[in-house]
Amino acid sequence: MRMRLFHRSLIAILAAILAFGTTANAQPVEVEFWHGFTGTLGELLEGYVAEFNESQTAYQVNPSYKGSYPDTMVAAIAAFRAGNAPHLVQMFEVGTATMMNAGGAIKPVYELFEETGVDVDMDIYIPAIAGYYSDADGRMLSMPFNSSTPIMWVNLDALRAAGLDPATTPLETWADVRTAAKAVVDAGAAPCGVSFAWPSWTQFENFSAWHDVPLATLENGMGGLGTELTINSPLHVAHLQMLIDMQAEGSFTYGGRTSAADPLFSSGECSMLVASSGLLARILRESTFEWSARYMPYHAEAEGAPQNSIIGGASLWVMQAPNRTVEEYRAVAEFFAFISSLEMAERWHLDTGYLPIRFGVYEKLEAEGYYVENPGRAVPYQQLTLNPPTENSRGLRLGNMPEIRDIIYEEIELAFQGQKTAQQALDSAVERGNVVLRNFQRTYE
Amino acid sequence: MRRRTIFRNKLLPYLLLTPQLAITIIFFFYPAAQALYQSMLFEDPFGLRTQFVWFENFQTVLSSPLYLEAARVTLVFSVAVTLGAMAPALLLAVMADQVLRGATGYRTLIVWPYAIAPAVAAVLMLFIFHPTIGQIGQGLRALGVPWDYRIHGGQALFLVIFVSAWKQVSYNFLFFLAGLQSIPKTIVEAAAIDGASPTRRFWRVIFPLLSPTTFFLLVVNIIYAFFDTFGVIHAQTQGGPGRATTTLMYRLYRDGWVNLDLGGSSAQSVLLMAAVIGLTVIQFRYIERRVHY
Numbered sequence: 001m002r003m004r005l006f007h008r009s010l011i012a013i014l015a016a017i018l019a020f021g022t023t024a025n026a027q028p029v030e031v032e033f034w035h036g037f038t039g040t041l042g043e044l045l046e047g048y049v050a051e052f053n054e055s056q057t058a059y060q061v062n063p064s065y066k067g068s069y070p071d072t073m074v075a076a077i078a079a080f081r082a083g084n085a086p087h088l089v090q091m092f093e094v095g096t097a098t099m100m101n102a103g104g105a106i107k108p109v110y111e112l113f114e115e116t117g118v119d120v121d122m123d124i125y126i127p128a129i130a131g132y133y134s135d136a137d138g139r140m141l142s143m144p145f146n147s148s149t150p151i152m153w154v155n156l157d158a159l160r161a162a163g164l165d166p167a168t169t170p171l172e173t174w175a176d177v178r179t180a181a182k183a184v185v186d187a188g189a190a191p192c193g194v195s196f197a198w199p200s201w202t203q204f205e206n207f208s209a210w211h212d213v214p215l216a217t218l219e220n221g222m223g224g225l226g227t228e229l230t231i232n233s234p235l236h237v238a239h240l241q242m243l244i245d246m247q248a249e250g251s252f253t254y255g256g257r258t259s260a261a262d263p264l265f266s267s268g269e270c271s272m273l274v275a276s277s278g279l280l281a282r283i284l285r286e287s288t289f290e291w292s293a294r295y296m297p298y299h300a301e302a303e304g305a306p307q308n309s310i311i312g313g314a315s316l317w318v319m320q321a322p323n324r325t326v327e328e329y330r331a332v333a334e335f336f337a338f339i340s341s342l343e344m345a346e347r348w349h350l351d352t353g354y355l356p357i358r359f360g361v362y363e364k365l366e367a368e369g370y371y372v373e374n375p376g377r378a379v380p381y382q383q384l385t386l387n388p389p390t391e392n393s394r395g396l397r398l399g400n401m402p403e404i405r406d407i408i409y410e411e412i413e414l415a416f417q418g419q420k421t422a423q424q425a426l427d428s429a430v431e432r433g434n435v436v437l438r439n440f441q442r443t444y445e
Numbered sequence: 446m447r448r449r450t451i452f453r454n455k456l457l458p459y460l461l462l463t464p465q466l467a468i469t470i471i472f473f474f475y476p477a478a479q480a481l482y483q484s485m486l487f488e489d490p491f492g493l494r495t496q497f498v499w500f501e502n503f504q505t506v507l508s509s510p511l512y513l514e515a516a517r518v519t520l521v522f523s524v525a526v527t528l529g530a531m532a533p534a535l536l537l538a539v540m541a542d543q544v545l546r547g548a549t550g551y552r553t554l555i556v557w558p559y560a561i562a563p564a565v566a567a568v569l570m571l572f573i574f575h576p577t578i579g580q581i582g583q584g585l586r587a588l589g590v591p592w593d594y595r596i597h598g599g600q601a602l603f604l605v606i607f608v609s610a611w612k613q614v615s616y617n618f619l620f621f622l623a624g625l626q627s628i629p630k631t632i633v634e635a636a637a638i639d640g641a642s643p644t645r646r647f648w649r650v651i652f653p654l655l656s657p658t659t660f661f662l663l664v665v666n667i668i669y670a671f672f673d674t675f676g677v678i679h680a681q682t683q684g685g686p687g688r689a690t691t692t693l694m695y696r697l698y699r700d701g702w703v704n705l706d707l708g709g710s711s712a713q714s715v716l717l718m719a720a721v722i723g724l725t726v727i728q729f730r731y732i733e734r735r736v737h738y
Contacts, residue, residue: 070702070703074702074705077490077491077705080491080492081491081492098490098705101489102489102490102491102493103493104491104493105491105493191577254595254596255595256595256685257683257685258683260595264577267577267578269577400704400705400706402703402704403703403704403706406699406703406704409685410685410687410688411687413596413685413686413687414686414687416596416686417596417597417598417686417687419687436704439706442487443487443488443489443494444489444494
């Protein structure tokens with residue numbers, strides 16, 4: 001009996017080997033794709049990849065999760081140094097400058113399409129997104145994929161509990177928000193009036209674009225490596241000072257670095273939160289109150305505000321490695337052609353709440369009445385495309401941006417602790433940030 | 446004439462040492478040498494452009510006031526974690542040593558936290574001390590304490606010290622308990638017959654006899670505070686608020702892994718390596734003299 005089982009499995013194994021051997025000639029070209037999505041987003045992404053793999057037989061994309069965005073970036077860099085970089089890597093927006101300057105390590109997507117002859121129209125992307133990932137000549141360097149933008153989430157029940165009518169209470173300017181937040185806290189409707197997640201992204205990078213003031217010289221770094229930070233301008237200082245004052249009166253609560261403040265809104269802790277539009281899925285799942293999505297608040301005294309917001313999220317970069325064949329690049333290009341289709345872009349937007357990144361999606365859904373039924377979903381796109389981007393609101397391209405973000409976190413935290421004034425903190429952030437930028441410049445010149 | 450055992454085979458001892466030597470060379474000397482080499486390079490993350498700059502990275506690191514600030518934080522942190530992990534462990538060990546009934550139960554419970562990974566312990570404590578969702582955090586705020594470690598540097602530092610020390614108490618407890626149990630009962634009883642009070646017996650007899658264990662734990666705990674507390678800091682404060690919990694180790698991680706400054710972070714790791722070697726040498730030369738074996 002046992003012997004028979006043994007024989008059977010032996011035969012099965014031999015059969016498997018034979019089967020493998022016969023198909024080996026028609027093996028699909030494999031592409032390694034490293035990404036930073038877990039949970040629902042990871043499943044969705046890998047589902048799309050599976051669809052691509054099933055749609056044809058010539059190519060096979062193998063997605064693998066490599067940790068958070070910074071971890072994925074470090075993993076890709078280490079792999080490149082070891083000579084086996086993945087074909088495709090998902091990179092967060094602040095890694096853009098580092099990747100762009102990585103000459104021999106990456107293959108710009110416009111070059112990819114030229115070399116492989118795969119025809120993908122790069123003019124389909126909306127300017128606020130295309131501008132972020134293009135070089136000075138307007139040629140696309142990486143493939144836009146998941147983009148979000150910060151908006152303000154408002155807890156309508158908390159406003160009502162504070163005696164404010166959401167329909168008539170203005171929440172456009174910071175002065176409006178401050179008044180409402182004070183009322184909410186004073187009435188005990190919520191312990192925290194207003195807060196924000198991703199402090200550097202929402203309160204400096206997007207704040208600057210939204211008010212049409214520069215974050216850094218040379219068009220926020222798009223014009224060259226000699227760029228210097230300008231976040232100690234009177235408007236930036238006034239904004240930080242206002243936050244410090246609001247903290248003292250109790251209407252503003254600092255929520256911590258990166259996404260640490262995200263739960264504060266859906267838990268009902270903060271009545272208003274400036275955070276990523278990508279928070280939508282979580283709010284839908286967790287919140288037990290009526291909410292609405294608004295534009296980010298602005299300072300009425302700033303002339304250029306409101307301009308347009310800028311994106312965050314990630315794009316897909318093609319990496320080079322020794323022994324990489326044209327066929328492999330073609331596989332990547334075909335995969336890009338697949339995910340950039342109108343249908344896929346629309347599904348991605350609907351499934352995840354990320355922005356509709358190409359023309360046609362928003363218009364189509366609007367015509368179908370989708371945004372009337374799902375109010376929160378149109379606001380990010382409308383805010384992003386509110387005005388044609390200026391040189392202050394096209395995006396930013398600063399080297400070692402993750403380090404600059406950390407510096408900004410540190411300095412504003414020192415200001416919130418009362419160890420530094422708003423001016424001192426931002427002067428110091430500029431000074432330290434410029435050292436980082438000079439080091440980056442020195443590396444590449 | 447003395448009788449000596451002579452191994453005629455000259456090769457055998459080397460052969461027997463080979464596995465250990467291979468491990469040491471591959472996993473310790475080679476990376477250390479590479480760190481030393483990398484610490485003198487100035488390059489982009491991808492290694493496409495490399496300049497050899499001799500000691501410039503060290504100069505940059507050492508002249509940075511932020512590095513000195515991190516060194517100060519590390520000093521406070523390490524001393525506090527070492528004390529905070531050893532003192533309660535000794536107290537618990539002395540108590541547990543005297544327990545007669547249910548001793549195994551106590552011991553198991555006290556050793557338990559050691560099985561928790563640093564990052565998990567950190568997240569656990571985060572849920573307890575979080576100012577809005579944590580039980581103790583909420584309690585403190587209800588009592589009027591402005592508890593919010595996300596803003597107050599001192600509180601953040603206290604929190605990471607507390608969690609790091611708490612995790613290590615179990616480990617120290619085990620060693621202290623074993624140390625206590627290896628002290629002959631007769632000596633302690635003799636002291637008791639001579640009329641020494643329990644306190645006096647502890648400090649004059651037990652504590653000195655425990656000194657080899659204490660010394661060993663001192664070295665281990667300092668190294669723990671330097672190198673193994675990364676997970677706690679990373680999960681709880683990420684070095685903030687401001688730079689209140691940025692230790693040398695955390696700074697090194699950030700410069701290397703987030704900021705991708707490989708030369709600068711290698712220089713920091715070389716400095717850290719030198720510091721720990723120096724510290725261990727000092728401990729063995731000066732403190733060990735007072736240890737009774």
